[in-house]
Amino acid sequence: MAPASLRSLFESAGRFLTQIPFPLLNTSPRPISDVGPVYYEPLSGAPSCPLDGPISCHNSTPVAGDDSCCFVYPGGRILLTQFWDQKVHAGGAEEDWTLHGLWPDLCDGTYDQFCHMTPRFNNITAVLEHHGQHELLQFMNRFWLASSGPNSRLWExxxxxxxxxxxxxxxACYGDVLYSPGIEVVDxxxxASxxxxxxxxxxxxxxxxxxPHSRRHYPLVDxxxxxxxxxxxxVVLRCGGRGNILHxxxxxxxxRGSLQTGEFVPAKDLGREGKAGNCAPWVKYLPKRSTGGGGDL
Incomplete structure (x- = not known):
């Protein structure tokens, strides 16, 4: 039997990835804007933020003190990045787009990397197992995949x-009493998942x-x-080949609020981030080959 696609996972009633209550998910074919805020009840003592707080990149005054834990800054433009890989993954399906990352770009479209706002971890699998996130790991091993080497290398x-x-x-946003190393990894x-x-x-x-079609070209605008x-x-689109292969x-x-418990608000404009697109006006959306790897680093 062929592996279930992501869409069939959407249609499975009552399934959640972990024992934690998950955000409201898009379980029917309609825009996310019709579904409502994507909330999450964390394992930890993450801050409880006001529902009417400022949206990242939209606040004209500094956010300080305890309120800073309810405002994503300076990387307030969040990108959920997906890849269309060339091959079907082991245990995957021909319809699978894969998760690559959740990136906090700066509000001007640039980005920081390898910062020190939260500790670094080189044992992601062990941390998630320690916190009982076995179903989350199962999901990640299906949809959050490395092109070479173990998936944990990409996660790290x-x-x-x-x-x-x-x-x-x-x-500091969890508090000394409730913080346990690795909670931020779970969140x-x-x-992202x-x-x-x-x-x-x-x-x-x-x-x-x-x-997907081996010969047909599609207008990028469509x-x-x-x-x-x-x-x-x-949405920013990126292409391989000579800019003509959708990837x-x-x-x-x-x-709005913290990354842990806040609402993801779809961006209505791209700003400088729009320049990250590199696709030609007409592109191919190629079928996957039958076996092989995952997303790039």
Missing amino acids: HEFNKHATCINTLAP YFTR ALFRTLDTYYALEKAGIV IQTALEAYSGGR EAWYVYFV
Whole structure:
């Protein structure tokens, strides 16, 4: 029997990745903007933030003191990045787009990396197992995949490069009593995986009549329009080859509140981030080959 696609996972009633209550997920074919805020109840003592707090990159005055743990800064433009890999993964399906990362870009479209706002970890699998996140690990081993070497190598790279630049994951935001090393790892990977589950890129394109084909070229504007209508926000597209092979989709968000418990707000404009797209006006969306690897670092 062929492995279930991401869409079939959306349609499975009552399934959650962990024992933690997950955010409201997009379990029907409609834009995320119609589904509502993507919330998450963390394991830890992450801050409880006001529902009417400022949205990242939209606040004209500094946020200080305890309130800084309810405002993602300076990397307030959040990118959920997906890859269309060349090969079907072991245990995967031909319809699978894979999760690459959750990146906190600065509000001007640039980004920091390998910061010191949260500790670095080189044992992501062990940390998630320690906190009982076995179903989350199972999901990540299906959809968050490295092109070579163990998946944990990619997870460590993504956390240490990107999550360490997210200020609300700092130990101080959890409090001395409730903080336990690795809680920020659980929160980062849980939120990224849950947001990914709301974004079925294959289905959004299929719904618009855009399906993998070895010879057909599609207008880039049609792909962009389909994904932005589905997600409710802006999407950056990246291509391989000579800019004519669709390879990546970056969904752009801001956050109201902390990354741990806040609402992901679809971005209505790209700003400088729009320049990251590199695709030609017409692109191929190639079928996957039958076996092989995962996303690049």
